[in-house]
Amino acid sequence: MPVNLPLPQAENLKPVAGVELGWAEAGIRKANRKDVLVVRVAEGSTVAGVFTRNRFCAAPVQVCREHLASGKGIRALVINTGNANAGTGHLGLANARATCDALAAKLHISTDQVLPFSTGVILEQLPVDRLVAVLPAAIANAKPDNWLAAAEAIMTTDTQPKAASRTVQIDGKTVTLSGISKGAGMIRPNMATMLGFIATDAAVAQPVLQALVSHAADHSFNSITIDGDTSTNDSFVLIASGKSGAAIDRAEGPAFEALREAVTSLAQELAQMIVRDGEGATKLMTIRVEGGKDVAECRQIAYAVAHSPLVKTAFYASDPNLGRILAAVGYAGVDDLDVDRVNLWLDDVWVARDGGRNPDYLEEDGQRVMKQAEITVRIALGRGNAEATVWTCDLSHDYVSINADYRS
Amino acid sequence: MPVNLPLPQAENLKPVAGVELGWAEAGIRKANRKDVLVVRVAEGSTVAGVFTRNRFCAAPVQVCREHLASGKGIRALVINTGNANAGTGHLGLANARATCDALAAKLHISTDQVLPFSTGVILEQLPVDRLVAVLPAAIANAKPDNWLAAAEAIMTTDTQPKAASRTVQIDGKTVTLSGISKGAGMIRPNMATMLGFIATDAAVAQPVLQALVSHAADHSFNSITIDGDTSTNDSFVLIASGKSGAAIDRAEGPAFEALREAVTSLAQELAQMIVRDGEGATKLMTIRVEGGKDVAECRQIAYAVAHSPLVKTAFYASDPNLGRILAAVGYAGVDDLDVDRVNLWLDDVWVARDGGRNPDYLEEDGQRVMKQAEITVRIALGRGNAEATVWTCDLSHDYVSINADYRS
Structure with a gap:
């Protein structure tokens, strides 16, 4: 059961002029489910992305980087689930390119105007023939108000589709943003999440768009973790069609800031949806x-806490066994940390004071917070002004069941 | 059920002349179980240790470091379970010192000749009165052939006591070594394990003993992980009573090497017992x-694989979902790794060749190995001659149950 994650309603997902989405069923891993998504992007749009830093990055990630670098103007995205096309060597690269070739031919664009994405099992070859065979069907049903179906088409172990929209006023014009994401395991994005896509009808110059996507990723998909496993396929892409008439040419000023806030807030919502639906x-x-010397050490400590299986199982059990959090702070690798300055809160409950148990802390107060579905762990280091926030979920029996059974 | 870990038999555990072990029941956390161990060490023995690098190191660890540095000659160890005396501030330090004071008074030695150790729950004060009250009982039943009872007295979530012995011929004399260890969760030692003690009747000069304990720790307790959580209390101590007549004064030569091999092999057995009995x-x-540029990067990759919840659950399920191993290799943080040179074997089965699936690999072969209780994952990086080995266990439903219920 996802944590406070209502099903997205189609009527709340706003079409973005210049962007059409179509799905198909290719039976890549399982029959009778949407597993292919084609996104068509109007001519003149800009597209920017960030991708996994895993050295074993998947074939489609390599092709995405090449095609974005070509500067031709991206006109279409093609996404499949059921197979990650990772650890697949030269044949995997050829299959990713063949997918782009096939879609380009049908849309009368060039191959390097297509971005491919895959997600699913690693170390198996992509059944490219089955994928290519359904591209006409996906193109045929592409339309602007297909965001919910698009979110469904990219699900793997997700229990719910993930999609959201925003509108923001820029220079007197209404700018719309809609986005989708997927992912529930192998989630510890390093540059971007498993798959996240946001489209807006603002007009955004390419370097500005790249700045936007990096900023939004750092404050959303790059700040979540489920199991600490950085995927081979993480990709987050931002599309700007320009159809709203609002134009942002510089990475500064009120218009840029308004759009950055909207993109970041939408990306955060989509990223948190992934954690809420974590395996x-x-x-x-x-x-x-907070109170760190720099953001890097704050993130280092936050991730040590977020990845600790002992911390995660204590939250699962609603057990205020909070010494486990201090242990994780202690082994996070900040070698000159003065633990006598460390303070710890669970929501509003002050648990550890100056490195030890707060004399006023009552276990019943900790217990009350631990029973909640959403909990904030606040750690003050007392050595500076930097801060960082990471979102994660607990470690339950179901995580083990899901990952012990995933392929069977 | 521990993995291939027979119960130690008392008759296989050899007394070490000059070392006596006595236990008691203090009811520190639970009634009617051995939870205190006193180890008496003959005058003239040398003692050396390595301790956790967790910044939140426990009060007894701080006191151990002080007392070893005093150079007075350690004459006794006192170990309690049920409470880690960590995250306990100044009162925790005072309690650790009070424990040493009480034992020293009873044994007519000085306080800094006592080393204290604690293991159990973090962030709660040690019930020092209950601990001190049973010290006379522990002293009264101390004897040289108590190694099995000693191993039982330091257990927490361990399902079995962990103890082993060795003999080795040095300069025509029979040298005996016996050791005990404990730990089943919060196991990712960084300098030493939860608790490990080895005694020998060799005579070993202090700096040589320190070299021995560090070497043995690096190749045993510092190469295991269960959940990646480095404890606040890790301690590994080596005691040399000298009663065998064999004397080792220099950290080189055949006598030193024979003893180093015996200590390291015993430490490895004790460390692997911890993994076999992992939660x-x-x-x-x-x-x-293997094939790394240096040992550090080999360890970094080995730990990334060993800590991956996805890898660990796949082993639990006997599912040869081996792309998860490549993903972990890829995100381990070796930024210039050429994945096209990476090869992967599961025991004798060649799974990945030059960064992709080995064309000759058959899933049924992977499946056969995955069903075994003991499996070797061999990863060749193809960039140098360094190598490292790490031992770990899988992640099962029972891990979650044990840690969700530990305090309740």
Whole structure:
């Protein structure tokens, strides 16, 4: 059961002029489910992305980087689930390119105007023939108000589709943003999440769009973790069609800031949806580390806490066994940390004071907070002004069941 | 059920002349179980240790470091379970010192000749009165052939006591070594394990003993992980009573090498016992990384694989979902890794060749190995001659149950 994650309603997902989405069923891993998504992007749009830093990055990620670098103007995205096309060597690269070739031919564009994405099992070859065979069907049903179906088409172990929209006023014009994401395991994005796509009808110059996508990723998909496993396929892409008439040419000023806020807030919502629907998740934990010397050490400590299986199982059990959090802070690798300055809160409950148990802390107060579905862990280091926030979920029996059974 | 871990038999555990062990029941956390161990060490013995690098190191660890540095000659160890005396501030330090004071008074030695150790729950004060009250009982039943009872007295979530012995011929004399260890969760030692003690009747000069304990720790307790959580209390101590007549004064030469081999091999056995009895463990995995530029990067990759919840659950399920191993290799943080040179074996089965699936690999072969209780994962990086080995266990439903219920 996802944590406070209502099903998205189609009527709340706003079409973005210049962007059409179509799906198909290719039976790549399982029959009778949407597993292919084609996104068509109007001519003149800009597109920017960030991708996994895993050295074993998947074939489609390599092709995405090449095609974005070509500067031709991206006109279409093609996404499949059921197979990650990772650890597949030269044949995997050829299959990713063949997919782009096939879609380009049907849309009368060039191959390097197509971005391919895959997600699913690693170390198996992509059944490219089955994928190519359904591209005409996906093109045929592409339309602007297909965001919910698009979110469904990219699900793997997700229990719910993930999609959201925003509108923002820029220079007197209404700018719309809609986005989708997927992912529930192998989630510890390093540059971007499993798959996230946001489209807006603002007009955004390419370097500005790249700045936007990096900023939004750092404050959303790059700040979540479920199991600490950085995927081979993480990709987050931002599309700007320009159809609203609002134009942003510089990475500064009020128009840029308004759009950055909207993109970042939408990306955060989509990223948190991934954690809320994390494999086996029963709780959403916000790990906030403040008072650090720099953001890097705050993130390092936040991730140590977020990845600790002992911390995660204690939250699952609603057991205020909070020494486990201090242990994780201690082994996070900040070698000159003065633990006598460390303070710890669970929501409003002051648990550890100056490195030890707060004399006023009552276990019943900790217990009360631990029973909640959403909990903020706040760790103050007392050595500077930097801060960072990471979102994660607990570790439950269902996480083990899901990952012990995933392929069977 | 521990993995291939027979119960130690008392008759196989050899007394070490000059070392006596006595236990008691203090009811520190639970009634009617051995939870205090006193180890008496003959005058003239040398003692050396390595301790956790967790910044939140426990009060007894701080006191151990002080007392070893005093150079007075350690004459006794006192160990309690049920409470880690960590995250306990100044009162925790005072309690650790009070324990040493009480034991020293009873044994007519000085306080800094006592080393204290604690293991159990973090962030709660040690019930020092209950601990001190049973010290006379522990002293009264101390004897040289108490190694099995000693191993039982330091257990927490361990399902079995862990103890082993060795003999080695040095300069025509028979040298005996016996050791005990404990730990089943919060196991990712960084300098030493939860608790490990080895005694020998060799005579070993203090700096030589320190070299021995560091070497043995690096190749045993510092190469295991269960859940990646580095404890606040890890301690590994080596005691040399000198009663055998064999004397080792220099950290080189055949006598030193014979003793180093015996200590390291015993420490490895004790460390592997911890993994075999890891919380919820059903399998023992040996992760061997070779062909690295240096040992550090081999260890970094081995630990990334050993800590991946996705890898660990796949082993639990006997599912040869081996792309998860490549993903972990890829995100381990070796930024210039050329994945096209990476090869992967599961025991004798060649799974990945030059960064992709080995064309000759058959899933049924992977399946056969995955069903075993002990599995070696061998990863060849193809960039140098360094190598490292890490031992770990799988992640099962029982791990979650044990840690969700630990305090309740």
